[in-house]
Amino acid sequence: MFLAETNPLNSSALVFPVLECLHIAGWALSVGTIALVDFRLLGVGLRKQTAAEIAKDLAPWTLIGLALILLSGPLLFSSDPDMYYLNRSFQFKMVCFVLAVLFNYTIHRKVVRSGASAGAGVAVACVSLLLWVGVVFGGIYIAFV
Amino acid sequence: MLLSLSQWIQSIGFLAAIRESALVYPVIMTTHLSCIAIFGGMILMTDMRLLGLALTKYTVTEVVTGLRPWKRVGFVIMVAMGLLLGGAEAEKYYHIPYFWIKMTFLALVGVHALIFRPAVYNKTEEIDKAPMIPARAKAAAVLSLVIWTGVLTMGRLIGYYEGNKSGDAPVAELRVK
Numbered sequence: 001m002f003l004a005e006t007n008p009l010n011s012s013a014l015v016f017p018v019l020e021c022l023h024i025a026g027w028a029l030s031v032g033t034i035a036l037v038d039f040r041l042l043g044v045g046l047r048k049q050t051a052a053e054i055a056k057d058l059a060p061w062t063l064i065g066l067a068l069i070l071l072s073g074p075l076l077f078s079s080d081p082d083m084y085y086l087n088r089s090f091q092f093k094m095v096c097f098v099l100a101v102l103f104n105y106t107i108h109r110k111v112v113r114s115g116a117s118a119g120a121g122v123a124v125a126c127v128s129l130l131l132w133v134g135v136v137f138g139g140i141y142i143a144f145v
Numbered sequence: 146m147l148l149s150l151s152q153w154i155q156s157i158g159f160l161a162a163i164r165e166s167a168l169v170y171p172v173i174m175t176t177h178l179s180c181i182a183i184f185g186g187m188i189l190m191t192d193m194r195l196l197g198l199a200l201t202k203y204t205v206t207e208v209v210t211g212l213r214p215w216k217r218v219g220f221v222i223m224v225a226m227g228l229l230l231g232g233a234e235a236e237k238y239y240h241i242p243y244f245w246i247k248m249t250f251l252a253l254v255g256v257h258a259l260i261f262r263p264a265v266y267n268k269t270e271e272i273d274k275a276p277m278i279p280a281r282a283k284a285a286a287v288l289s290l291v292i293w294t295g296v297l298t299m300g301r302l303i304g305y306y307e308g309n310k311s312g313d314a315p316v317a318e319l320r321v322k
Contacts, residue, residue: 013305016305017301017302017304017305020301021297021298021301024178024181024297024301025294025297027178027181027182028181028182028185028186028189028297029186029189031182031183031186032182032183032184032185032186032187032189032190033186033190035182035183035186036186036187036190036212039215044214044215045211045212045215046203046207046208046211046212047211048203048207048211049203053202057199057200057202057203058190058199058200061190061193061199132179132182133175133179136175136178136179136182137171137172137175140171140174140175140178141171141175144167144170144171
């Protein structure tokens with residue numbers, strides 16, 4: 001279905017960079033809003049509200065960002081699927097991404113909502129931020145392997 | 146003169162080392178982009194709040210003052226990493242029009258701050274008391290979104306530029322990935 005040669009994405013020089021800009025904007029929106037919750041768990045940023053309140057208010061924006069990422073990402077992938085599929089850095093990125101999303105909507109959400117101990121909050125925030133940094137490192141390193 | 150300056154900058158020992166390193170360069174780039182997520186995400190949410198589209202349960206003051214120190218931290222790291230990335234390949238960037246457009250947008254960020262900091266961002270309590278969000282606050286938000294989108298887009302396009310080989314004036318050409 002996705003062949004690099006027949007993919008209409010590859011017929012224009014502008015499509016890929018424009019999609020990439022959308023991809024990065026989606027990343028800023030989703031991870032930026034998740035980071036605000038993580039910063040609250042670490043005790044900084046928006047301090048008047050609890051992490052649970054911030055997470056609830058930002059949730060739709062995180063989702064919009066994720067939707068942008070998930071719409072543009074597979075299209076970018078389809079421009080050269082063989083290269084991405086075999087690229088170790090891409091594989092690393094996908095593992096981090098799946099873990100980060102799963103973590104965000106399971107353990108992360110549970111700890112944020114329950115307002116568990118500060119220690120648990122700090123741990124969860126660190127894991128979340130680390131996973132997301134792993135995603136961007138894997139993404140950038142694709143071009144270097 | 147700028148060209149020789151850019152050649153001199155990138156010949157500085159540690160900047161040359163960054164350019165030639167297989168790992169340091171991507172790590173710096175990762176930090177640059179991670180700060181974009183944090184710093185850019187905060188700018189986006191602040192602008193959305195000024196437009197009345199997000200975080201409406203929070204006062205403008207809470208959003209602006211609560212996020213300000215973290216925007217500063219993100220901005221400083223982002224600029225520091227940007228200087229390292231740019232310095233490591235200064236001569237290459239000198240020839241890339243997108244780089245100069247990006248720098249122009251960054252200068253506009255400064256102009257935006259000069260105009261709207263006294264008029265909007267330092268007057269958030271006034272905005273919170275007003276029955277409606279004033280037009281100048283919405284103008285500040287829209288312009289901020291436009292300028293930062295420009296910075297992001299031009300930043301990304303830098304990576305796609307291939308100079309023309311004849312050595313004449315730079316012509317924007319995009320390479321098909």
